[in-house]
Amino acid sequence: MFEYVGIVGFGVMGTQIAQFLAQNGIKVVAIDLNEEKLKIGMETIRNGRFGIQKLVEKGKISKEQAEEIISRIKTSSSYEDLKGVELVIEAVFEDLELKRKVLAKVSEVVGEVVIGSNTSSISITKLGSAVKDPEKFLGIHFFNPAQIQRLVEIVKGLITSEETVLKVKNWLLKLGKVPIVVKDSPGFTTTRLGLILGKEAMLMLQEGIASPQEIDIAMMLGYGFAMGPIEIGDLVGLDTRLRIFEAMYEMTKDPKWAPPKLLVQLVDAGYLGDPTIKPGSKGGVYEFYGQERATKVLKRLGLR
Numbered sequence: 232m233f234e235y236v237g238i239v240g241f242g243v244m245g246t247q248i249a250q251f252l253a254q255n256g257i258k259v260v261a262i263d264l265n266e267e268k269l270k271i272g273m274e275t276i277r278n279g280r281f282g283i284q285k286l287v288e289k290g291k292i293s294k295e296q297a298e299e300i301i302s303r304i305k306t307s308s309s310y311e312d313l314k315g316v317e318l319v320i321e322a323v324f325e326d327l328e329l330k331r332k333v334l335a336k337v338s339e340v341v342g343e344v345v346i347g348s349n350t351s352s353i354s355i356t357k358l359g360s361a362v363k364d365p366e367k368f369l370g371i372h373f374f375n376p377a378q379i380q381r382l383v384e385i386v387k388g389l390i391t392s393e394e395t396v397l398k399v400k401n402w403l404l405k406l407g408k409v410p411i412v413v414k415d416s417p418g419f420t421t422t423r424l425g426l427i428l429g430k431e432a433m434l435m436l437q438e439g440i441a442s443p444q445e446i447d448i449a450m451m452l453g454y455g456f457a458m459g460p461i462e463i464g465d466l467v468g469l470d471t472r473l474r475i476f477e478a479m480y481e482m483t484k485d486p487k488w489a490p491p492k493l494l495v496q497l498v499d500a501g502y503l504g505d506p507t508i509k510p511g512s513k514g515g516v517y518e519f520y521g522q523e524r525a526t527k528v529l530k531r532l533g534l535r
């Protein structure tokens with residue numbers, strides 16, 4: 232269906248989505264601001280925590296297959312190189328104005344091909360008004376790590392056509408994903424629920440009620456979560472989490488989406504999330520509190 236895909240924004244999600252597609256035989260051209268960012272992105276795909284080298288080490292693919300996967304991913308700092316793609320997935324910072332600017336530029340280059348945004352929260356209808364054909368614009372919300380997580384939340388904007396939704400849904404099904412289709416609303420379904428849990432967890436830390444490990448183990452063993460809300464925040468990236476809070480607050484003006492003070496301070500201090508996922512981060516909440524991640528604790532106890 233879509234055999235040649237453009238990815239705009241080659242950070243945590245852009246690299247994961249590019250790798251996932253390349254592993255499934257799809258050619259990718261990835262765009263970011265400069266060569267340095269693109270180099271870091273390719274290094275993540277090669278040697279990162281969820282990268283190709285790990286698959287080779289686990290015996291899941293051969294060295295030759297690994298090189299073949301890598302060779303499907305081209306990178307560029309020029310939007311012009313998006314020419315000829317059949318689908319674009321935008322994954323730049325969670326910022327309405329930036330995304331609108333990027334999408335307008337993308338749409339100028341690719342014409343009327345389907346364009347999806349990986350936004351976690353921002354109105355698809357509003358973003359869609361920046362592209363030439365909003366009927367061919369939708370939310371394609373992958374989850375971290377996109378190579379492994381099966382869920383993709385498809386978001387239908389007010390103007391998105393049924394045909395666009397179906398095309399993307401069928402393509403994702405063919406790739407082994409489990410898509411859900413939801414209506415456009417701040418935070419859709421996943422972020423609206425996940426973020427409020429993340430906020431309460433952060434407030435509990437702020438108030439000194441429990442440690443990161445205790446909060447996460449509570450949700451893992453008490454509620455059957457695979458990962459607790461603090462560890463999820465570290466995985467997502469604390470800077471990205473903060474941008475999502477700000478976007479939610481901007482859209483709704485509801486104080487429940489005001490970011491917790493502790494989160495703002497951690498980002499200001501350079502704690503941008505789990506350093507094995509976020510290049511250049513001093514650490515996440517767990518590193519700041521000097522604790523072992525709850526998933527590791529439970530694994531050690533044979534409970535995972």
Ligand SMILES: NC(=O)c1ccc[n+]([C@@H]2O[C@H](COP(=O)([O-])OP(=O)(O)OC[C@H]3O[C@@H](n4cnc5c(N)ncnc54)[C@H](O)[C@@H]3O)[C@@H](O)[C@H]2O)c1
Pocket residue numbers: 239240241242243244245262263264268321322323324325326329333349350351352372373374375466467468471475
């Ligand atoms: N991190 C997660 O777990 C997660 C999960 C689902 C969705 N998302 C969403 O995905 C999007 C990207 O998040 P991320 O975590 O990958 O962020 P990130 O900060 O890791 O990466 C964003 C990338 O966009 C690039 N960029 C910024 N401006 C650009 C421009 N004008 N042109 C091209 N590239 C540009 C940056 O250089 C950076 O590499 C956001 O909308 C976020 O809400 C994130």
